[in-house]
Amino acid sequence: MIKIGLLGLGTVGSGVYSILEKHKENLKSKVGTELRIEKILVKDIDKKRDIDFDKALLTNNVEDILENPEIDLIVELIGGEEPAYQYIVQALKNGKAVVTANKLLIARYGQEIMGLAAEKGVSVSFEASVAGGIPIIRPLRESFAANKIERIYGILNGTTNYILTKMTEEGQDFQLALKEAQKLGYAESDPSSDISGTDAAYKIAILSSLAYETAIDIKDVHIEGIENIEIEDIELAKELGYLIKLLAISKFTPDGIDIRVHPAFIPEYHPLASVNDVYNAIYLYGDSVGDVMLYGQGAGQMPTASAVVADIIQASKEIYYGSPDINGHIYKNDHKVKDISQVHNSFYLRLQVKDKPGVLARIAEVLGRNQVSLASVIQKHRYAPVVPIVLVTHQVKEENLQKSIAEFKNLDEVIAINNIIRVEEL
């Protein structure tokens, strides 16, 4: 029998509990022995809960779990940095295997946590930390182990993908779509971590760390959110044959890892373009396997619980058969992250300019001087003193584009720079 200590009985915790109960017999046959939840850490033992269970399982003293020599495995579903971090470290030091869904912890302390686990001969699993029910952590470590991963593109945040889908399909503006997402429970009352791209940044940092076996500091990830995307941008993207998605990007290049999260134009015919609503997807390229896409629900109680239980099964088997999978976990390389200023991209620029002769010439002159060449220009006659102009550049170095933007700000003819969005041909 494998005895499990559950830390946290919130949404995902309850889901994990339900699956372990509902599939009890099946799981026993899969692992070879019974899985039993021995103790559950909660804040309030007397709180009313939706699920039915033996109240004797509950404790509000974490030592009942972490210092209980009977418990083989802890499942951390508290989230956030503290006290989750302390609990995991203490559990590992006591020789317990750890399953966690905590992206923040794995992104920040993955190296240290996995190192400690290896030292203690136990496993740490975190499939649910990235993209909920979509299998990606284990595939990266196992299924694609024969590959050098060269590129990863992810739609890794359901909230922002839902908002962008509503904006694209129904023409809702950002604020309205956000409100609807909040009403449906897809966005939190403080949605800033999702909207700003931070949530997706933790996830792409974890995937990149595994793919390149290099610890990636979240501070090195260039992050932009979707708060400035306007309906005009989405309409213009369509006109040009693209959709706008919040894209997490990671490319292994000879001069460093190009890793970033930002809204991007992607071609409308690409498989990632059909990833809508709260769905997530990871599209990657490995030198042997070629292009692969994994698609599914990136959040939600049961998809996330499904991934947590998959980890519990695997970790339990390893405990039962006495062979923790402690290899290939530690980031043994030391690749550097490339500064965003040195990255090449194609850009979409939407400006407002004075409607008078020579404006386009002035703009083109600034771009030309900064080695930014244009792929297309959309200028629609509006019979107004101020008119919109849309430019799409060829591949240019980010710092050259930024220099041009700085100069635009000093141009009399340029009234406003409405938006700058990178174009990814994928």
Place this chain on the structure above:
Amino acid sequence: MIKIGLLGLGTVGSGVYSILEKHKENLKSKVGTELRIEKILVKDIDKKRDIDFDKALLTNNVEDILENPEIDLIVELIGGEEPAYQYIVQALKNGKAVVTANKLLIARYGQEIMGLAAEKGVSVSFEASVAGGIPIIRPLRESFAANKIERIYGILNGTTNYILTKMTEEGQDFQLALKEAQKLGYAESDPSSDISGTDAAYKIAILSSLAYETAIDIKDVHIEGIENIEIEDIELAKELGYLIKLLAISKFTPDGIDIRVHPAFIPEYHPLASVNDVYNAIYLYGDSVGDVMLYGQGAGQMPTASAVVADIIQASKEIYYGSPDINGHIYKNDHKVKDISQVHNSFYLRLQVKDKPGVLARIAEVLGRNQVSLASVIQKHRYAPVVPIVLVTHQVKEENLQKSIAEFKNLDEVIAINNIIRVEEL
């Protein structure tokens, strides 16, 4: 060190050899010990080969591998039923782990092979047997282990998907698209196993066996190929908002497993609709995880070799740490396959009828009497003695539809039944 015997050095075998050489150091660090190819079985030792290697590795005597006590693991890449089957059985009996890409063997003898492996305490892995480089076998067994899988839809054959893509995008007819596929090496000179749906049927049988833990006899799978699909059908599908794909379908229903391979109309906005050319995809639904899609290259040297090497890594770890993963392999249930006559579906029918009053009434009468109700009718006036008519039914029982078709054949007004294609709303 793990010593490997390779059976077969064809396209995939050479790919496996290259990966094991190219990623030698990396694989050693992943497994914890060196992987060494000890012997390779080939027909002709003196044949010229593209890859560079020590000729002393080659043998044309299979006993050098199967009876060599030094060899821990055999990798079967000969394909077909015999002698591959005998070799695998002999290897297992001698306590060697087996990795194979052989879909036919696993579909026909999976139960027996896995039983023998369990008895001998060794593992059998076959990730590459379905959908090449796409991870699906291991995810089904591990990542989705906490789920009851309820439905699987697969585009599992690259040749037919390439042909249908060409027909859809470029208006090529079947014969022309097939010839082009052959020229590009996507179709074999005898393409019958792909075109007829047989290849996809083996693959969906394997996936269903794993998902429902029930041995499925390939003879129980209803199979139709794409040879009768005409440009007219593809055009009409588009008009109705669908695309035609060769779909492998498997549904777990209370009155049996509904498993079949046939061309199907699928909604143009569904993620499977964007799976084009030689790409494959598996779209499944699990009770916890919800909808998941896995997409990638279903065939080809390196994608397939990538999956084989992933299995080699996993099997080698298990050997090295002394814990073969022999659980959850054996089909412990005995679910029955539902006869196709009892399956409910919506159908597209394309007929040619005499252009005279009352024809539609006669057809509608036959359908009504057989409890087949219509969702839509397309009848275009052509000023010709014989005109096409297209019917789409609501969900009806297959046997009722077939009775109607039999009656149509006796109707004077019906000149020809051009095509009958199932409509899957997914």
